[in-house]
Amino acid sequence: MAExxxxxxxxxxxxxxxxxxxxxxxxxxxGQVISRGLTxxxxxxxxxxxxxxxxxxKTIVEVLADKTETxxxxxxxxxxxxERVKYxxxxxxxxxxxxxxxxxxxxxxxxxxxxxxTEVEYKDLDGTVHPPTQxxxxxxxxxxxxxxxxxxxxxxxxxxxxxxxxxxxxHYTDLPYWEIIKRIYRLLxxxxxxxxxxxxxxxxxxxxxxxxxxxxxxxIGFDNISFQKTKPTLDVPIRTxxxxxxxxxxxxxxxx
Ligand SMILES: C[S@@+](CC[C@H](N)C(=O)[O-])C[C@H]1O[C@@H](n2cnc3c(N)ncnc32)[C@H](O)[C@@H]1O
Numbered sequence: 001m002a003e004x005x006x007x008x009x010x011x012x013x014x015x016x017x018x019x020x021x022x023x024x025x026x027x028x029x030x031g032q033v034i035s036r037g038l039t040x041x042x043x044x045x046x047x048x049x050x051x052x053x054x055x056x057x058k059t060i061v062e063v064l065a066d067k068t069e070t071x072x073x074x075x076x077x078x079x080x081x082x083e084r085v086k087y088x089x090x091x092x093x094x095x096x097x098x099x100x101x102x103x104x105x106x107x108x109x110x111x112x113x114x115x116x117x118t119e120v121e122y123k124d125l126d127g128t129v130h131p132p133t134q135x136x137x138x139x140x141x142x143x144x145x146x147x148x149x150x151x152x153x154x155x156x157x158x159x160x161x162x163x164x165x166x167x168x169x170x171h172y173t174d175l176p177y178w179e180i181i182k183r184i185y186r187l188l189x190x191x192x193x194x195x196x197x198x199x200x201x202x203x204x205x206x207x208x209x210x211x212x213x214x215x216x217x218x219x220i221g222f223d224n225i226s227f228q229k230t231k232p233t234l235d236v237p238i239r240t241x242x243x244x245x246x247x248x249x250x251x252x253x254x255x256x
Pocket of ligand 1: 034036168
């Protein structure tokens with residue numbers, strides 16, 4: 001590495017800034033801020049419910065509902081207040097999905113990424129302008145944590161989250177997907193479930209059977225992946241394709 005050049009990890013960290021720059025350059029001029037919620041959206045037909053992968057046939061909304069119901073039942077049996085379900089949205093855009101999740105008082109919604117899209121107006125397809133979501137996120141006490149997904153293990157405690165979504169974010173990261181997936185896996189509580197899109201694994205059948213044989217529970221689709229934490233760590237060597245060129249890349253172990 002030449003003197004003064006950023007390290008590969010530093011280069012990758014900086015990429016979150018390019019997504020902000022891209023938004024500042026194009027997003028605010030065209031008003032193309034898309035607000036995808038869990039079940040309803042503004043500016044698009046897409047919702048987290050209909051574009052994220054399912055896990056064991058269930059959508060993210062159904063898995064959240066199952067988890068809150070189980071928490072309530074457990075609390076009723078023990079005669080104690082329910083333990084709230086922690087839902088983490090990585091790369092939360094303008095926080096629309098988090099706002100929707102906050103309507104259920106048994107869910108603690110947490111956003112991770114940066115808040116550049118919560119501070120600007122957004123538009124409907126018919127041109128109706130809506131105020132920025134930031135003040136509503138504050139009123140509803142939605143917790144937003146600033147950071148790059150590469151550093152998520154430093155900013156969020158391991159084994160602490162019940163449900164994770166990462167929707168239309170993976171393609172910005174430019175890391176071998178497996179490195180990101182490992183970081184996300186660590187955050188889940190045992191039995192926690194993650195839903196991620198914009199992944200492309202060409203060898204997905206092979207990968208699925210390999211993971212199943214090792215005791216993991218992964219479902220790998222053409223451009224998405226969902227999984228449940230069944231083992232304390234995800235410690236398997238995987239060679240993945242990355243980026244839009246789809247070139248093979250040897251997985252680098254990037255130390256956190
Ligand atoms: C296309 S938007 C998707 C927003 C929302 N998830 C949705 O589907 O409507 C991409 C989001 O990813 C976030 N993002 C991009 N790179 C990231 C990174 N390296 N770490 C965390 N968030 C990132 C951006 O800040 C932005 O909020």
